[in-house]
Amino acid sequence: MGYACPVCDDPQADARHLANHLAFTAMTSGGDHESWLDDHVENWGQLGENELAEEVTAHAEETEFPQVFEESGVDSGHDHDHDxxxxxxxxxxxxxxxxxxxxxxxxxxxxxxxxxxxxxxxxxxxxxxxxxxxxxxxxxxxxxxxxxxxxxxxxxxx
Structure with a gap:
């Protein structure tokens, strides 16, 4: 399960990914993503990732996607070599x-x-x-x- 972006329908693995997608797109491109956040989440620019995730999922459709997202596993450790x-x-x-x-x-x-x-x-x-x-x-x-x-x-x- 994941969330479809309420603006562009891009699939997001979880609430945190959705929050990051909306915020980064709003900050870098403005447009519809920024307008949506302004309309649905008061002071969204002042919220941390977890707080924003809670707010945006109330307005997003939870969807089952046919593929498993790489970073959706429980293990948050790194298994690649760099610093x-x-x-x-x-x-x-x-x-x-x-x-x-x-x-x-x-x-x-x-x-x-x-x-x-x-x-x-x-x-x-x-x-x-x-x-x-x-x-x-x-x-x-x-x-x-x-x-x-x-x-x-x-x-x-x-």
Whole structure:
């Protein structure tokens, strides 16, 4: 079972994938996904992944899909060999060479580069916080609704 996106009907493996799909598409493309979130979820941009997932699934159709999603298993461990860009120069190594910017018509603007750099920093901070939680004996899976950044205030992009 999974969810069909209420905007574009794209299949999503679970509530978290649906929340991420809606939010990322809204933030990167705006349009219908952003309008839908504005109409259905108050202050959606301020919610964490789990909170947004709870809100959007109330408006989404649960659907059975003919294929099993790769990441729908219970095991959230990694079975591939790389270090997610840890160590080395910040911002380098977390994406294959050439994927974080393009040349010519498809090149990223300075604003896009700044947003990507901020996303990398926030992701790195979240992963570091999860590592620290795991080392302290807390065996939670990070799905307890806690925001990794602890910040529920505003959007600094405008």
């Amino acid at each position: 997610h860009g840890r160590g080395g120069v910040p911002g380098e190594g977390d994406l294959p060479p050439g994927t974080d910017s393009h040349r010519g018509q498809r090149s990223m603007s300075d604003e896009d580069r700044e947003v990507l750099a901020e996303a990398r920093d926030l992701t790195r901070e979240m992963l570091d916080n999860e590592s620290e939680d795991g080392e302290s004996g807390d065996e939670g899976d990070g799905t307890d609704g806690q925001r990794a950044d602890g910040d529920a205030t505003g959007d600094e992009t405008e």
